[in-house]
Amino acid sequence: MRFSLARKRFKDLTEQEVLALAISSEEDDARIYRGYAENLREDFPDTAAVFDGMAAEEDTHRKRLIDLHEARFGSTIPLIRREHVSGYYARRPIWLVENLGLERIREEAAAMERDAENFYLAAAARTSDTATRKLLGDLAAAEAGHQSTASELAEAHLSGDAQSEEDNRAHRQFILTWVQPGLAGLMDGSVSTLAPIFATAFATQDTWTTFLVGLAASVGAGISMGFTEAASDDGELSGRGSPWKRGFASGIMTTVGGLGHALPYLIPDFWTATITAFVVVFIELWAIAWIQNKYMETPFFRAAMQVVLGGALVFAAGVLIGSG
Numbered sequence: 001m002r003f004s005l006a007r008k009r010f011k012d013l014t015e016q017e018v019l020a021l022a023i024s025s026e027e028d029d030a031r032i033y034r035g036y037a038e039n040l041r042e043d044f045p046d047t048a049a050v051f052d053g054m055a056a057e058e059d060t061h062r063k064r065l066i067d068l069h070e071a072r073f074g075s076t077i078p079l080i081r082r083e084h085v086s087g088y089y090a091r092r093p094i095w096l097v098e099n100l101g102l103e104r105i106r107e108e109a110a111a112m113e114r115d116a117e118n119f120y121l122a123a124a125a126r127t128s129d130t131a132t133r134k135l136l137g138d139l140a141a142a143e144a145g146h147q148s149t150a151s152e153l154a155e156a157h158l159s160g161d162a163q164s165e166e167d168n169r170a171h172r173q174f175i176l177t178w179v180q181p182g183l184a185g186l187m188d189g190s191v192s193t194l195a196p197i198f199a200t201a202f203a204t205q206d207t208w209t210t211f212l213v214g215l216a217a218s219v220g221a222g223i224s225m226g227f228t229e230a231a232s233d234d235g236e237l238s239g240r241g242s243p244w245k246r247g248f249a250s251g252i253m254t255t256v257g258g259l260g261h262a263l264p265y266l267i268p269d270f271w272t273a274t275i276t277a278f279v280v281v282f283i284e285l286w287a288i289a290w291i292q293n294k295y296m297e298t299p300f301f302r303a304a305m306q307v308v309l310g311g312a313l314v315f316a317a318g319v320l321i322g323s324g
Helices: 015-040 045-073 102-126 130-157 160-192 194-204 207-232 243-260 270-295 300-323
Strands: none
Touching: 015 045, 015 102, 015 130, 045 102, 102 130, 160 194, 160 207, 160 243, 160 270, 160 300, 194 207, 194 270, 194 300, 207 243, 207 270, 243 270, 270 300
8 A cells, every 4th residue: 555655646747747657658569569570589579670660659659748748848758657557457577478478478568558549548538627628538549550460560561371370389389398398297287196195094094194205206207307308408509498497397387297196185985095196196097198199189089098007007016015
């Protein structure tokens, strides 16, 4: 609340301050679009060209706003930015969205223009001053014009084939960076921890001890898989993306895969916990087969045979060792 009270309300801004706010907002948006373009240029040059054009449009509108300010109020523009005004629409920092998928970045850019237009329209509706209403209406029209310009630029730079090619490339990158390491981790966590967990379960018939062994095995395997994936390939030559992203996906999914059938042993009754763990294992193995079929294009029954058969063998080994 302290920070909100330190901001100025939009309705209390003078026309000069509204114009200064619009100028700083246009400048920020141009920088965001250039950031998008720079991050996308190597892998998605056609979309990068669209954002370059949108940044140039923002520069043009900013110049028109500055010319208007100089004509009405002089060359000294007050320093007022989004964060100085309570309730003004915010922009997320470039580092929060630069790692998102291609389509998500396109949607973020479209939302930027809609937010600006909607805000100016709402602000214009709340004022009774004719000059202020006209100014805000002009700004809303400018933002709507940005959306039309974005569509025109997309048509100029992004043909159907180019956009389809970029979308396919983005999907492939998603598979290589997130799905493949995550699937490998899920398989490792789900299958490799079966033996120690069920061996401990049948050897001790102590649910708490079994849970602790499962927790240790899952977390240890997750840390190991995560660091191994991150250190195995820096992604420069293979094109598999950031090693930290891949390591994160692999490590987290490895831990999740192991914890899935360790958590049931928080149930005090041994057989209830064990039967629940059986069901969880069954769901895990079929989920892995489904992911392989959906994202890796592995025939479902072949994936199921590989995963279920391998899991069954490891599970049986754990039970036999624990029972002996």
